Amino acid sequence: MGLFMGDYLCKLDAKGRLVLPARLKSALPESPNNELYLRKGLESCLILRTHLEAKKEYSRLANLDDTDEDVRNFKRAYFRREIIVEMDSAGRILIPKNLLAYAKLEDSVSVVGIGNHIEIWNTELLDTKEEEVLIDYAKLNKALLGKNG
Structure with a gap:
């Protein structure tokens, strides 16, 4: 498992x-064919995960009841x-056009390490999100981690 930050x-x-x-590339564990898993995030960003992290989540999804229509709809989505x-020998990944459009990615992007995965953002959208979050950061820090500051 890689630990991604920054x-x-x-x-x-x-x-x-x-x-x-x-720094992020060096934290990537070895994977078959240098494969990484790229997905649309719940916000307007892309999520890049390792083979191991994707397989862990797929295992959890496999345990859901496929006879339930909500489960089928969720899995489909x-x-x-x-x-x-696939990451090439130069350390590049090709982002398909539909994912570029989804995340509004253009020339310059922000790549953020988030522990067990990486987020890829339109820099302006991330900056706006950051301004919103900073207002509540101290409260969230205390609520989630029990720390001040």
Whole structure:
């Protein structure tokens, strides 16, 4: 399992390829064919996960009851949101056009380590989100971690 942290400003090339920052790339565990799992986030961002993290979640989903219509609808929506991408020898991943459009990604993007996964954001959208969150950060820190500051 990789531990990802930090905020990096990165560039997309004309083909929609993103070079992962060296610190994040070095935290990636070995995976078959350098595969990573890229999905639409619940917010307007993309989530990049390792093979191991994706398989853990898939295992949990496999235990859900497929005779339940809500489960089937959820799984359909869940798996439609994710694709496998391959990191090339230069450390780049190709982001498909539909995912670029979903996250409103253009030339410059923010790549953020979030513990067990990586988020890829339109920098302006992330900055707006950050301003909203900072207002409540101290309260959340205390509520979730029991700490002040």
